[in-house]
Structures are given as structure tokens and as C-alpha cells.
Amino acid sequence: MSRVTKKASSVCTDSPLSMSEVCRKMTLMRQILTSCFGPNGRLKQVHNNVGGHVLTTSTSTSLLQAVSSSEPLLKLITASILNHLSRFSDCGLYTGILCFSLIDHVQKSGLRPSVAIKINKQLLEVCTGFLNQEDCGCKVNVDFNSCQSLVTLARSVISSKPACVLTEGEQQHISTLAVHAFLLTVPCGDTPGSPDRVRLGRTVTVSIEGQFVLDSAVFPGLLVNVPDMQLHPTDSERTRRGPGPFRLALFTVSLSGDLSEFGEGSLEVHSGAPDPEHLILDELLKLGEQAVTDKVEVFMCQRVIHPVLQHYLRRHGVLVVERLGIALIQPIVQMTGAQAVALYQTPIPPEAYGQVKGCCVRTVGSREMLHLLPPREPAPAVCTMVLCHRNDTMLNKLKAACQRAEHVLRLTLRDPVALLGGGCTETHMAAYISNKGTTEAAKAALSLGVSQSQYLLGLNGFCSSLEAVALALVHDGETGLVDLSYAHHWSVLQGEAIHSGTVLQGEAIHSGRGTPAG
Template sequence: MCQKMSGVIPSPKQQSTVINQSLKDPKNTQAVSTFRALVQSCYGPTGRLKMIHNASGGHVTSTSMSQTLFRSMSVSNPVVKLIVSAVQSHTNQFSDGGLFASLLCSCLIESCLALPIPQQAVAKINEEMLHICLEYLQNENCLCKARLNVGDATMMLALVRSVLGSKPALMLNSVDLNILSRLVLQGFLKSIPDTTVGTLSLTDVEYVCIEGCSINDSHLVDGVLFETPKITKQYLGRVKPRKVHFHGGTETIKVALFNTSLSGDSDEFIDTAYEADAGVSGDAFVFQHLIQVAAHLVQLQVGVLACQKVVHPGVQKYLAENGVLTVDRLGSLHVVAVQRLTGATAIGTLHAAINEDNIGHLHSISTVQIQHKNYLHLQSSTSPVNTLLLCNRNEAALLEMKDVCRTAHHVLCQALRTPLVLCGGGCTETHLAAHLRAQVTMQEETLLAKLGCSKAQLHTTANNFARCLEQVAMALEHDGGCHVSDPVNHHHWLLPPWASTTVPAETGVETCACGMVKTDKIDSVSCSPIGHLSDQSQPSSGSKGHGKHCDDKSNCSASLTDYMDQATQKLVESGPNVVLDSFPVKLNAFVVAVETANMILTVNRTIFDKN
């Protein structure tokens, strides 16, 4: 009877079913293949966007960024879940390189499962290939790596352009890309503390999105800017936050910052039943305590009360009458920026003593109206915090732009810690592939003794590893171009689809994909197609002619040392064509991709309970 009235008929618990599935099961291999195709289509500056929409309706997300893509996707296959989880851990730490890690990992898994070699042996050989690559990348004589001169604006700008230019959802032309890159770099440089005592923080650059304006209207402002609908220019003129003299006669505005509610519903006031005498109100008691806190702030000559949550209207009125501006509902993001800007200590309780050590300082406070919205502008003469106003006519591109600019800022922060860059445009991948094949040939006997595998297994797996690197390089282009590698530097050259020759100079191509090797450096030699099954695990027969293979280390070093030693000058000459990858970001993404693939390859079966 009750069940009929409620309309709910509980279903009995079914008996659990344990599914034992091989890693080579078609469901797993198809899931990995689909995932690889998905991330491959998003990869690079000409990658295809993905529109993500819930079946029940709601907001439509257009993106090619791995963070947004994986956050919006629902993955059920356990193998793909492992890949996504590993990549998300990488992007949480480094912000960039998610698609590279995902693509390389899925390529390795998909290709290694097709090899006629036991999975355990493949994983063991892959681990040794990773070690060879890491040893080379971390060597001072690595020829696809350059030291980043953080004092050279050209190199820093090239790094920012490489990050922003790889995100097609921004829909930037060359002029817009230059404008946005300069703003990101300028914001980063301003966020660096003037003294060695200060610390660099990702929150030192705030981002405000303005929809309906051109990208040309984007600009950088000192301090913090955030939307405050209730605080207009007229209201600010009536309140007039008090200023006090501070250190040598300069005027400052004192700021008290709270990260707890000042509306009377704080967790400090227990939500329970009270017994009180007639005429005594619990709400009145709480309000009286809030007024006492406000009165103490007035006594300390505070000019601005900033609160992460809500401030009681009665408290706001009392403070306004005493020359104190109330800024509430800051949220967790803005409250950190205000704390960094003012130097105030976030107060998390209403019952502790508030003294001068908890108070921060502002140089000025004003209101700004943008697109018919009111914004409060807080400035400090001693803080590196600044705000980047991002403008775009497209909402989806604007949201993507905010995430990408934050990623670029994070990459620049990594560059201060590790001032190294790698050749972009897939040149590092093709160069590594050539180096790997040469090293396997040179160290064949040592590797066979160490790995305990056959010669055929070693060369097959090593060549497969190298081809996966080349496939990642090829994935940067989606319009049918020809991919070749020169025999001198082993850089990636992208030729037009109609090219009938493999000589870059004859097709009008002036530089390699990273822009750091020009056609005059390879003597108009014929290049070799990449990414195809071939006997590339053996030394090239053409290495004794006009080209030089990487196993001839003296010749290879002699041909490349000059341009790598003069990287800064070449960047100045090449200008916007130079593509750079952050060394720490790509190195970690490379390690995560290979180690995750190896872990999955050692899995024999997936077992899960289906109820």
C-alpha cells in the first residue's frame, strides 16, 4: 500500500557478476583507440575543437584543452581511466602538456599490444628506451635543448606564443596572438617581487573576462579588479574610506580581511536550541557581538572591510557611517588576491583579538565601469599583484582564453625555476627518435645482455617506441601535409600536401617546424619521410654522403652546436616563427606517458564487479 502511494518500487539487489577481461579484449583496445583518436584530433595549433554538451541540456563547452576536456568527460573503461587520471595529475602540477602525455601514452599502448612480443618484455624494453631518452635530454650536450635567457624578452615571448598559439579555441590571428602574448609576459614580469624576500605566486595575476569587446581592448592594470554591482562611484563617494598616515607621511587605507561569515550564521555560533530569559534574543546577542567587532575595527582606523562571505546589512550600515567600506562575497579566489595585494592576515574567527599585525594596507581604491558593469579597483604600491582584463566577443573563446593565459603564466613560473626549453613543433620528438635508433644500434650488445631479450625483440620494440614519438610529431598537423626529417639535424619539416619533392627548399619551406633550423643549414638535401614502418633502426646508408646521422656524434655536434649556442640571436632573426616547449613540463609529461603505458602493459586482466 505504501509502495503504491509513494510510486517508488525498490528493486532487489541483484547477484554480483565479476567480469574477467583481458587487456587485449576488443573492448579495451577499441576504447584506447577511440581515446587516442580523440586527443590526436585536438593536438596542435590546427587541432579540431570538441563541443561537449550534457544529454539533459545545459551549457555547451567548446575546447581542445586536455584539462577542460577530461574534466567534462565521463570515462567508464578502466584502462582509459588510468590514462586520464595520470594525465590529470600531471596537469594539476604543470598545467600544460596534457594532450602530449595522453597521445604518447595511448600510442604506446595501442602499438605495443599489436607487437608479437610478450607484454612484460615490451614494458621492460620501453623502460630502457625511456632511460636512454632521459639521459640524453638531461645531458648538457643535448642538441634539441637550449638554455632560456629569462632576461631576453624575445625568448620569453616565443615561449608564451608557443603556449597560446597551440590552442585553436582562442581563434587568434597573428596580431591578436602578439597582443595577448605581450600582455601575459608583461603581467608575469610585474608579478615578480622586487626583492629576494618576496615569493612568486600563481595568484599574483588575476583574470577578469569582458565579453563583447575586441581582443585589442585587453589590457593589464595594477592591483586587483573585481565586479561589485552594489558599489558604485556615488556610493564610494558617500562612504569615503578613511586614510591614515603611514611610514614617512604617506597615506594608506587600512584593510581588515575575513574569511568567515559576518552575517551571524558563522559556524562559531552553534546551531542548536537555547534557553533564555524573557526579552533576551539570541539573534540580537549575535548581532551585538558583530557590532562590537566592527567597533573595534573602527577604533583601529580600518578603511576597508573585505570578507570572503556575507556581511550582515546592519554591520555594513554601521561601518559605512564610520567611514569604512564593506566589500563582501569575495569568494575563495579573490580573497587570496586581496590578501597578497594588501598583506593582511585572513581572520577566521570572531572571538580572537584583532591587532595591527592582522591589518593590511592599500594605496588607493576606486570604481571602474566596463560594459555597463561596476568594478572595484584596489591598488597597492608595494605589491606585485596585477589584473589582466581579457576581452573577446565570443563567450566560449573567452573562457578558454582565461585558462590558457593562466597556463602560460604557470609555464613562465616553471621557466624561472628551470630556465631550459626544448625545440617545439615536433622537432624534439623526431630528433629523439633518431637519437634512440642510433643509440640502440651502438649499444646493442650491452642492451641485449641487460634486458635478456632477442635482437629482433629489441629492435622491433625500440623502433616502435621511436615511431610513436614521430606519430606525436605528425599529429600536430591535420590538413594532409607531408612530414619529413632532415638527415643533418633530424628536425621535423612540414611540407605542403602538393609537394612532389622531399627537399624543403624546393617547396618554399624556409624553416623546420620549430623555426630554429633554416634550409641553408641542410644544404638542400633530400629529407626522409617519418612515421612509417621502415628499417630505421639500422644506421642510414645515406649518412656517409651529404647528410650526417646522429650516430656520428662528432659530425652531428659540429653541425648543430653553432646554432644552439647562438639560440638567442636566431630567435631574434626568426621572430614569431620560433616554437619552444617548456623543458620541465615536457620532460614530466614524457615520463608520465611512458610509465603509465608500461604500467598498463603489465596488466594481464581487468576485473570489476558489475551489480
């Protein structure tokens, strides 16, 4: 008891940014996020101060989850960024840099937080209105009739993840595969029962470590990992038969016949009564008899199948696959139209059966996998993306990048426009808002109930924060430039000639912002 100390009371403050230690931590976090931003961002290695697993990453999701802080304000900002990522799956570094820049400029300007919040909200509405305009100079239409347009969009996502460690050729290959997989999940016809809606399919990712990136591929349908790396000889013969469609049955309940599957408790068996295990096996064999009678040709189970039942089914020419795992159940249901059966004590309902067009064995790297081909359209398409890389860390980052690229492509399907990259959108918006805000400063200040000087201070800080995001893309001693006529941004190596009509990005731009044409 001598070592037990009384719990200290919570310390609350209404102005945490007045504390130098809090500001120092926020500056450090901003520097970490900024250095990771963009295709040339720096990788970070994160580990506990006493050792342990080392995380190598440059993505905001991994970084923010790995870097912990005891500071409540940083926890709040981190939680906000992670919430943004959970909704949009990308742009976490962008959000973090913009957030910290806004806070920093409010501190430097001396504006009261309540005033700064009102001004920032109003300017955010101006940004949203500008981006929603038909003639917005930041938007580019995405042509779904052009595969090259889609590949370019996917590559802009994948190339921004330096932790994937891809060459130019590998980036192009993976971007092409991402678009191929996305197009396979888009149905050719209308969704049955909902002609006004499009129900997209699903992409299942299979990761293979130790293979070349260029060995990655996309297959329509599902690749199912076979236990023990090989199929039963009878199953191998079954896959070489003619094309389907084949009737499929899918079970999520264990068909192992173990009494433990019924849960905990005691079981009393009276003298002369049948053995419970024999009764269970009889039920399983009845299930197998029904499957054979109903002409089931593919019998799949999430868990284990009793060896006697497997032998019976294979003897009657049924392809048997067990130990699927829970992750593949929903894709199989979506692709085949089957209903997962959770009981074996009752007959299989006719509507529970699904169909596959065909099946075959494919060798992928060092694995032998069963390839299930999807039935004909308009069923939602399911495809498998096989991703290969040199080690597990790079493979995980590549998988996450491909998932983000797929999410971006799906969002673009709903709204086929993209924003300019390379910092151009940020500098263009900053120039537009600066020009509009300066012109309408008196009116805007009156509507917000602030002075005109306060509004201009807030306007300057907001525009500078947008430019800070563009500047974060500049690494390796490069210089950021902006066109004073169109407000486009690009970077050059130090020492290269700066043409007329451009100005150095940074604090000096505040005195020379141009009005974007168009």
C-alpha cells in the same frame, strides 16, 4: 521484485588487448586525441547520447573528463593522463598519443608485455639523460633579459589551443599580457626571512563576456567586483582622496548580525532580558568603534555586513566592501599582509591589519570595480588579468590557456630552457635514440636479459611512437618532412617541392633515419 536481476560476477582477463572491441575503442580514442593535437587541431563537440549540454573543446583535460568509457583499460590510461595533467598542467594530448602509440607498436611487434616494458623503461632513461646533457640539440635557452623571448614561449602555449579562437593579433596581445602578469608576480627583492628563496605572487583572473579580446588588460593589485555594480556615494568619495598607504581590516566571518550564524538549536530568552539581536548589534558596533579608533581606512568582509555597521563606518570615512567571496580572501591576504579575522566577539589584534598603497574605481567593460593597489615591495606582488572574449565557451578556454602559460613561465624561471616545438624534439630524439640504440644493441640487450632482435624491435617501436607525436601535428592534407642530417621536422602542403636531404615522415622513415648532428 520480478525486475531485480542477480548481479553478474566480474569478468577479469590478463590480456585485454587480445579483444578486438577493446582495440577498436583504443584506436578511436587515439584518433580523437591525434585530431585535436597542435595549433591546427580540430575542435570536438561532446554531449550525452540523449542530448543535454554540448561541450566544445580540444584540450585533453576537458575531453578526457567528458568522454567516458566502461572499458577498464581505457579508464586506467585516462586516469594516468589526468594525473600527469594535475602535476604538469599541460601536454595531456602529447602523453595520450605517445601512450597509445607505444601500446599499438607492442601489439604489432609481438613482444611480450614484460619485455616491452623493460625496453621502454631503459629507452626512457636514455631520453632523460639526453635531455639533461648540456649540448642537447633539442634545448633552447630562455633569456629572461628579453621580453620577446618570454612572449614567444607564452605564445607557443596559447596558440596551441584552437578552442580559444584567436587571430594572430589577438594571440600576440594575450601572450604579451600573460608575460606582463607573470613579471608582476615576481618580487624585485629577496623574500623576507628566506633570502635563498623566491616567493612568487599570484594572478587573479576576471572574465568579461561580450567584449573584444583586445580589450583584455593587466592591472597591478586586485580588482574587486562591487555589489550592485556601483559603490556607495561615500565610498566613491573615499577613493578620490590622496594616496595611501591605507590600513585594511579583513573578516571572513559574517557581520550580518543574524542569529542563524550561530548554528542550529533553540534559544531561550527570559522575560526582561535584552533582545539577543540588540546584543549582537552592540558587539558589531564595538568592532566598528575599534576599527575607527585604530584608523582603519578599508574595511572588507567575505560575507555580509550589517547595514547599521556599514553606516557607522562610512560616517567615519571608512571604505566598506562586503561579499568578497572566498576566492579573493587568499589573494588579499597575500597582497596586503593582513590576517583574516574569523571572530567579531573579541578585539582585532594589531597584527591582523594589512595595508594597501591606494584604491580607486575602474570601469572594466560593463562593470565598475574597486582597484586595490599593492603595498611597496618586497611584499609578494598580486595582479589582476582581465580577459575578454565574445562568448562564455571561448572565454573559459582562454582563461585555461593563460593559466597554463603562466605555469610554463614559472617552470621556466626554475629551469630556463625550452624544447624545440613543431615536432622537432620528437624526431631529433628518435634519431638520437635509434642511432645510439643500434650501436649499443648487444650491450643493452644483455643488461636487460632480452635477445638483440627483441631489443631492436622495441627500439623501433619506441622511436616510431616518438615520430607519431610529430606526425600528429600534421593536418589538412599536409606532408611531414624530416631533415636527415639534423632530424628537424616541418610540414608542407601536398604538391610542394621536396628539397634534397629530406624524407617523408611515416613508415618510410624507419629505413632512413639519420644521425642528428650536434
